[in-house]
Amino acid sequence: MEQQGMPLSKVGINGLIARIANNTALKHRASVLGFNDDASAVLDGSKYRLLTNVLFLEGIHFDLIYHPLKHLGYKAVVAAISDIIAMNGCAEQVSVSVGLGQRMTLESVDALMDGMLVACKRYSVDLVDFRPVPSFTGLSIAVAMQGTVNRKNKVSRNGGKPSDLLCVSGDLGSALMGLHLLEREKRVLKSNDLTEPDFGINNDYVLERQLKPEAKTDVVETLKAMNLLPSAMINVKNGLASALWDLCRASRTGCRVHENKIPLHQGTLKAAHEMNFNPLIAALNGGDDYELLFTLPLSEHERITDEFPENIRAIGYLTAPELSCRMMNCNGEEIEIREIGGEKS
Amino acid sequence: MEQQGMPLSKVGINGLIARIANNTALKHRASVLGFNDDASAVLDGSKYRLLTNVLFLEGIHFDLIYHPLKHLGYKAVVAAISDIIAMNGCAEQVSVSVGLGQRMTLESVDALMDGMLVACKRYSVDLVDFRPVPSFTGLSIAVAMQGTVNRKNKVSRNGGKPSDLLCVSGDLGSALMGLHLLEREKRVLKSNDLTEPDFGINNDYVLERQLKPEAKTDVVETLKAMNLLPSAMINVKNGLASALWDLCRASRTGCRVHENKIPLHQGTLKAAHEMNFNPLIAALNGGDDYELLFTLPLSEHERITDEFPENIRAIGYLTAPELSCRMMNCNGEEIEIREIGGEKS
DSSP states (O other): OOOOSOBHHHHHHHHHHHHHHTTOOOOOTTEEOOTTSSSEEEEETTEEEEEEEEEEEBTTTBOTTTSOHHHHHHHHHHHHHHHHHTTTOEEEEEEEEEEEOTTOBHHHHHHHHHHHHHHHHHTTOEEEEEEEEEOSSSOEEEEEEEEEEEGGGOOOGGGOOTTOEEEEESOSSHHHHHHHHHHHHHHHHHHSOOOSOOOOTTOHHHHHHHHSOOOOHHHHHHHHHTTOOOSEEEEEOSOHHHHHHHHHHHHTOEEEEEGGGSOOOHHHHHHHHHTTOOHHHHHHHOOOOOEEEEEEOGGGHHHHHHHOOTTEEEEEEEEOGGGOEEEEOTTSOEEEOOOOOOSOO | OOOOSOBHHHHHHHHHHHHHHHTOOOOSTTEEOOTTSSSEEEEETTEEEEEEEEEEEBTTTBOTTTSOHHHHHHHHHHHHHHHHHTTTOEEEEEEEEEEEOTTOBHHHHHHHHHHHHHHHHHTTOEEEEEEEEEOSSSOEEEEEEEEEEEGGGOOOGGGOOTTOEEEEESOSSHHHHHHHHHHHHHHHHHHSOOOSOOOOTTOHHHHHHHHSOOOOHHHHHHHHHTTOOOSEEEEEOSOHHHHHHHHHHHHTOEEEEEGGGSOOOHHHHHHHHHTTOOHHHHHHHOOOOOEEEEEEOGGGHHHHHHHOOTTEEEEEEEEOGGGOEEEEOTTSOEEEOOOOOOSOO
């Protein structure tokens, strides 16, 4: 059915979500909306039950040319766990539906599900349901992940206040550089008759970040051990820029980030150099990093910079909303952070 | 990536599910597997929290030529609610991910989501999350539905005992006859230059059953009012044959069904006659009826046949497992019920 009307690109992903969110009216007092968060929630006595719903589609979220099925299964589960972790929760149960195209065999389903089960084991999650359906349109993976968080420990995107410190875990942009390497070798293999891709020396890090990312349970545990409860937190899945904008929009703040504080891995810098790509752009607009961006009261600054492990970095602070999302670049100029992306979720 | 190996058709959908189920090991004591049920569950004090995960894919579960988007949104939510109801539960929250192809416009997303919100309102379910992602492969709809059921009221597929009565709600095969009508008119419109389909007179019932099915909350309420707790129950989504087999396999029983007791609507008989299709085959192997098949102790038989409303019918009883799933046909012959289907879920 050919549809007439406004292209979705004119509304944008945030506009589309806001439009639907505005039309909902809750009937159950325990329901907590997830439209502006990494998961929805249901209040249940002293805790919240969290739910996220991740859809991975062939051609958009993965390419079976270079995403091995076992890694892909692992990644789909990790992506959903990351949403639960970003609510400061603990992932517990996962229900998986898969649309299986003609090319899938018993062995390929085994590989996909092996990857999921390895991730489940690694993160102590129970695979409680598996629903295969046929597909005419390639592989589709729908992951419904449940978790819990104590009522007083739940962290949303909307709790940030001006002057709160902005912190980020791990490093950014690496998964995108891994993707670019994979895409490059796919093109080379297509145009030549080579049968082995050449990923260059020491590019394992960025490839692994793209193909087999991990959920940042260690970061959440570090914060817990330091008795620090973030005022706001978000799963960085579509690049730092979109995470900053989403967190600031939900918290009704702006932010100021220092370019030279944005964590970039040596492997990312090397791969970016090799491919003539700006690593800062990868950090801002790349996807699939699954790092955590969170905010803490300014009073904790000293303690944080002294006591934080290497995998957590303060990159800036929240500001008044009218100051927008801005970055102090390495030349001392303040520039607006553009929100692109939002094409993936 | 071309996969070598065993075609999935050799294993079948049940074989595939069993294979994955056998590889799972639960880590959380509260988790209850959903592999052999209509939903998974988490035990939570005096109740279970239920979760189902329905994936609707373009070309498999719907055809946008004749499934209007508003109806489709309604149907996707109803399909998921039906799973929760079949556990004797109450659906409460729904989280929706959609893969949106190039053809989708703002108006078409509005129509789809309007349908979902109408279903949410009708069945008192909260839409708590909406996650659009782009799609290269048409429209995909992933519905994660949560609900609850009191611990003592949860009904699974596995509680049936030999001699239990087998009952079914509503009527069967109507949604398939609706689908066949829609397919016929699609072919006619393609081969001619007609612009208006001709569905014949009085075929509204079967069309509505295909395009805008309802969840059988009334049946569950009737049973509750009669103080009847089914020993086993299942959502009839892929035809009576597959529902009988799934229920009997889970309960480790066989069954014996009387052909002349299988409820067929006048509209189904009429449409089947018009299209030269056997309505019994539609009832056994059709999909999308979303009726409830359930079992009750034999002692309730008299009460049931006396007091049951018209929309519940006893169609047979459970037997010892070695007797398999059999049907007494209208000629007095007993035949084995073949389990086909299982291609859809």
